Amino acid sequence: MNGITKCSIPVLAVLMLAACDSDDDNSESVVTPPPAPDSTYVRVHHSVADAPDVNVLVDGNVALESVPYGASSAVLELDEGTYSIQVDGILADMSTATVIGPADVELDDDMRYEVFAVGKVGDATIAPLIFANEVTAVTEGNARVEVVHAAPDAPPVDIYVTEPGADLTAASALTTLAFTDNSGQVEVAAGDYQVRITVAGEPATVVYDSGSLELAAGADLVVAAVTNTMTGNAPVMLQVADGEGAMLVPDVNAGAEIRVVHASADAPAVDVTLNNAATPAIANLPFLAATGFVSLATGDYLVDVAAEGGDPLVLDDIPLSLATSDKLSVYAVGALGDGSLTLAAVSDMQRRIATEAQLQLVHASPSAGNVDIYVTETDAIADADPVFSNVPFDASALVSTGYVSLVPGDYVVTVTPTGTKNAAIGPITLTLEGGGIYSAAAVDATGGGLLPQLILLDDLAPVQ
Structure with missing residues (x-):
């Protein structure tokens, strides 16, 4: 990895002072600036499934903004040295809460640091996981992979990287990992591979199967097994970071x-x-x-x-x-x-976020016409503005609010014909908890027509 020439403010200041001190008598005085610091490299990974988007601060300044779960930054180049690293979760009201740090981290020259946020917000186990490798080139014709166990609820596992369809009972695991372990860097010939994860020591118990994946020549990947927040029964999915960003790879049978x-x-x-x-x-x-x-x-x-x-x-x-x-x-x-x-x-919605409640309302009432939706602290809406206004009914492409993130607490939902304060539905008081997913659909009265009523879904649904 070639460094980028950088000239810091102190170096510029020395050069400027040297120029100011020179005079017309051809003085031989020479001021030698200190050498430029060598480079270090950092990549940040958000691997906490129940955490909101985060900001990453370096020395108190936001370096990465609104990083979502499953994302990895590009590889960032910095001067070697000691930096204060901090991670702030972005709450539903757009305020922030520090979840990691600030902590001083020494970053050496010619090293690439992988900084993961792992654990869970819900049980206060969120923590940094940091490891580093020397900056070296990938051997020509090969791909390089480093695997990380970043799924807090998954047991120790065996990682198999084989040709597609290989019999695992006749194969050797690439590595065995417990939570927060990593494999170290491993090079393989470029080509098509299948990544399978099994319970440690049980090759017949496959808990994740990538299907066929291409590992291209020159690829330099960090692959984390993270908590599955998509469909399917696999407990994990893969967060594959390639130096520019990351992609999530669900189980092939998801x-x-x-x-x-x-x-x-x-x-x-x-x-x-x-x-x-x-x-x-x-x-x-x-x-x-x-x-x-x-x-x-x-x-x-x-x-x-x-x-x-x-x-x-x-x-x-x-x-x-x-x-x-x-x-x-x-x-x-x-x-x-x-x-x-x-x-x-x-x-x-598929992912629960510990710091917020997520609420979606669907307009499925043909008789109601366009509506305004209020989400307020009390049932008084006379002076309130609707959170969503002029929401239409469209049978062929149902209109919903999408999932709205709210600070956990009590809310009152009222639905009115657009432009009026006359309640067609509500006011309904809802107690919304962190990690909750709440959905409701407005539909016609039984048999058709007004007044509309609600179908309650997800965490609003009555307990059976």
């Missing part, structure tokens, strides 16, 4: 997850069938009800919706495409009576 929400007020209980199967995937789902999340393989589906028992068929061969790690609520929405009944999908 698939997608969907739930079905019956939000059509004049439709009877329904059966939902996939790909024209002989039996429904979901049977007898009544208005105001929602299924749990169901795992499905990625791909293209045809969805049929029929009255309970399969007759009459009201929606036939509605296309639904699912990509890896999609998590969707599929709403049966609109009215059966006027032919506007359709299916519409809304993305759902």
Whole structure:
């Protein structure tokens, strides 16, 4: 890694003073500036699954801003020396709280430091994990990989990096790692590989499978096993840092997850069938009800919706495409009576954040028209401004607020026709906790028309 020539302010000051001290008598006095400091290199990784975005401060100044979970910075070049490092979590009200440091860290020349934030906010175990390697080139034709165990709830594991499809019972693990361990740098010939993680000593118990991955010649990667916040049953996913940023690689079998929400007020209980199967995937789902999340393989589906028992068929061969790690609520929405009944999908939150509550409201009430949504400390909205205004109903592309981050506490939600202070829904008092995911859909009154009502989902749903 070639250094970038830097000239610090003190060096410039010495040069300027030397010029000022010279005179016209051809003095032989020469001031020699101190040598420029050598370079050191740093990369920062956010690997705390329940933490908000963070700012990284160096010597009290923000060096990296709003770094999300699963992200890694580019490799940063600094002068060698001692620096004060601090990590601040960004709270829902945009204030910050220091979660790591400030701590003095000595950074030596010609070393590359990997600075991970690991642990969990929820149990106050968040901490820095720092290790370093000498700055060297990757051997021509090879890729270099260093693996880190950064998933606090995962047990000790064996890491296998093999040709795709290799039999693990006949293979040797690249390394065995417990939480916060790293493998050191390992070079392999460039090519296609499969990364599998097993419980330590149990090659048949695969808990993560990357599928086939290309390791390109010259690649210099730090690969962290971090807590899985996507779909699927794998406890971990991979955070792959390449020097410019990072990508998250879910388990190859992560698939997608969907739930079905019956939000059509004049439709009877329904059966939902996939790909024209002989039996429904979901049977007898009544208005105001929602299924749990169901795992499905990625791909293209045809969805049929029929009255309970399969007759009459009201929606036939509605296309639904699912990509890896999609998590969707599929709403049966609109009215059966006027032919506007359709299916519409809304993305759902997958990651819980310990410092904030996340709230989403979906407009699925055709009779309500455009609405304003208030989220306030009390039920008085006369002098309040709506958090969301003029939210329309659109059966084909349901409109939602998206997930709004709120400081944990008590809130009052009120929905009014746009431009009025007349409550159509609410005021409803909600107690929202840190780490909570809260969703609700506004729908018509049973049978259709006003007044609208709510379907409560996720952490708002009644306990069964």
